[in-house]
Amino acid sequence: MKKKQRIKKNEDFSLVFKQGHSVANRQFVLYILPKEGQTCFRLGLSVSKRVGNAVTRNRIKRYVREVFQAKREQLKAGADYVVIARKPTAEMNLQEIEQSMLHVLRKARALKQRTSKRESDK
Numbered sequence: 001m002k003k004k005q006r007i008k009k010n011e012d013f014s015l016v017f018k019q020g021h022s023v024a025n026r027q028f029v030l031y032i033l034p035k036e037g038q039t040c041f042r043l044g045l046s047v048s049k050r051v052g053n054a055v056t057r058n059r060i061k062r063y064v065r066e067v068f069q070a071k072r073e074q075l076k077a078g079a080d081y082v083v084i085a086r087k088p089t090a091e092m093n094l095q096e097i098e099q100s101m102l103h104v105l106r107k108a109r110a111l112k113q114r115t116s117k118r119e120s121d122k
Contacts, residue, residue, distance in 0.1 A: 007044030007080060016044065016082045023108040027092065027100040029084040030108055034076075041075050043068050044082040052090040060085050063097045071102070074111045081110070 007013060020033030045064055047057040064083050068075070075081075089097060105111050 005040055005042055007042050007082065012042075012080070013044055013046075013082060016080050020080070020082070021108075023104055025100060025104050025107070027086055027089050027097070028104050029086070030104045030110070031082040031084075032108055032110055033080045035078050035080060038078040038080075040077055041068075041072070042080045044080070045085075046082065047085040047089075051085055051087050056090050057085075060089050060092075060097070063094050064101060066094065067098045067101045070098075071105070071111070075105070076110055076112060079110070 007016070016031050016033040020031045022029055022031045024030065043065065045061045047060050049057070051057055051060065064085070068081070083101075089100075092100070102111075
């Protein structure tokens with residue numbers, strides 16, 4: 001993930017928490033803050049020490065980044081996303097994390113609507 005796609009500064013995280021809206025499921029909390037004029041999305045990750053040891057936390061972050069990279073074409077570009085992982089993610093594999101992240105992204109309406117084949121034929 002490129003540097004311009006990361007949220008690292010504490011004030012950037014605070015801004016997303018204060019002004020953005022959140023959606024959650026049992027595994028993740030997703031905060032989204034739409035930004036005008038921003039060409040690509042930015043991602044911030046937070047995994048508490050309560051979730052697991054450093055190896056587990058880093059694996060979760062790597063998996064979440066991988067999901068965002070794989071779905072970057074479907075994500076709405078001009079927004080900041082902050083993902084907070086909850087404790088159940090410690091026992092999940094990549095496929096389970098992907099399913100859970102897609103569920104949260106759909107719930108938040110953060111994915112672009114795909115036109116169905118029937119609509120594009122008209």
